[in-house]
Amino acid sequence: MTEMLNSLVSAIGDVCSDQQNDWLREALTKLENSKAPATDLGRCSTQARRQLGRQPLGAGYSPLISSVGPVAIDHWESGDAGRIAMILLCLQREPEQAETLATSLFRQGDESERAAIVRGLALFPSADRLKPLALEAGRANSLVLVSSIALLNPYPAAYYSDREFNQMVLKALFVRLNADLIYGLGQRVSSELSRMCEDYVDELLAADRDVPPEIWMALLPYASVKGVEFVRRYLDDPNPLHRYYSAKAMVQSLKRFPELRAALDQRFTLETDEHVREILGAAAGG
Template sequence: MTHSPATGTGPDPTPGALPDALPDALPDALPDALRDHRDRLDTHLHPAARAWLRQALDEAAAKSGSGWELRVAEAGRRCGSRNADAARILILHAAHADPATLTRLYHQGSAAERRAVLSALPHLVPGPDAVPLVEDALRTNDTRLLAAALGPYAARHLDAHSWRHAVLKCLFTGVPVDAVAGLSARGRGDAELARMLADYAAERTAADRPVPADLYRVLDLAAEDPEADHPHGKEES
């Protein structure tokens, strides 16, 4: 069986309401972030790629065997590299992939497939079961993987020690701290994070090396008085 070499990207010949638009194949309401993914794919995919993705979503929702997992790997070739992350996330969500399935796909997949698994975690895993995948990604120096690992799932479930070191790793690998979900909520008034950042800045300065600009932004946040928003400070008991 031969496959079309088309990547699925390019101008849509019939923009607007399309007969090939992706259906709402999932029984549950899509989160806004996933609906945005699907709407963007409706706009940017060629009809053949949309038809392939529609079939992949149907297969994933039916969960008849493991054939749908192959579609996760195929998404890059079928939908193009710019659209592959969104397509993979939708396929994983359609399948209601559980932590065991996500773990298998993560460890067997390419860097791009791993990135999609990490991005899908907040939509699929309500508890901390997938934290080992985040921790694995944080051990790499792949900046795109690091950014995906520090999404909303890590903000909710990564322990304080690991989260602080992840923020520091962003600084010395060049990952923008804007990629760290929940940075303001978790980092504000974190004295230990402030100490780590100050030490790192001192080491860089002593070695006559530049200090990442983002460091001072996070340091200011971590050094904030957590009671500053309360004009009377802590309530007296």
């Protein structure tokens, strides 16, 4: 945990001012020497965003390595990263308090504090016991909280049941988050998830509503004949995002559906969007 903490503090330091870094060092020192770390952590966490700001850490930083996979931090903001750094410091002292500490902070914190905790769940000791917090975030009527657990977070892929994972994917699609950013989707997609996505597309089309382009990544791997036809149809959609994600899903599923190669080759001769052409070129190269 020391290595993770040092990496995170270094990344925060690169985007913060000297004054902000001084505050973080003082806060960490206070927590390291505190006789009531849980109480002091709550106070410091409340101040973190105001003191450290909201600068994105940005590219160039290696993910933090948890027991269940890498946790990307490039999309984290400095204030939220500071909150996780302070939690990690406290858990170095008392790792057995991870469940109590994370739950207490989650219950007392505002939306941004709760989201920061959820993004860091995989980094905490006894992470499997923190699933109630993850599930609660995913059920919230808040894009911030739903995205904090659903996107670029290895926690659900590691700890969710099939039912829980499928519901999270459908919720992400429903609120129009980019489901292609769901960690481990390719490994956790199942016949049941593909069926649920097919049903959702049916509902949307019947209601004359837009279909989220990223849905093809979850629908195609175990699609029925009807589901495959959905994906083929959207390969020629006017929206380049639909063409991109239908092509990407088709390329990744060619071993299961080799008959799709002809459609990809035909689309390649017509395609003008450079991003879609790049995906289609991968099929041609295969």
